[in-house]
Amino acid sequence: MKRSRFLEEQIIGILKERKAGQKVADLCRKHGISDATFYKWKTRYGGLEVSEAKRRRTLEDENGRLKRLLADAMLDNTTLKEIVEEKWRHLPTNGRRSDTSGKVSP
Secondary structure, three states: OOOOOOOHHHHHHHHHHHHOOOOHHHHHHHHOOOHHHHHHHHHHHOOOOHHHHHHHHHHHHHHHHHHHHHHHHHHHHHHHHHHHHHHHHOOOOOOOOEOOOOOEOO
């Protein structure tokens, strides 16, 4: 996902300027954003305070980190299962081990 050139704190500040009475068109021109961007921000950050936005960001980062850890653990688990299956596939079925000459030992 592309990172915004604005920090969450800046976005919340721009939204607060709108609440203070400035027009959307003036805000967009002042900050160099489109109307669509403003309304997308309003949907995503409307009503948030700066501290809530920071907490949300840390939770999203932690969630991403935990998802990567889970994916790694699942990959390790799958690999280990494949190794065990491979070892079990090569064991003799009668319970006796054969030596290198092909003769079965009692």
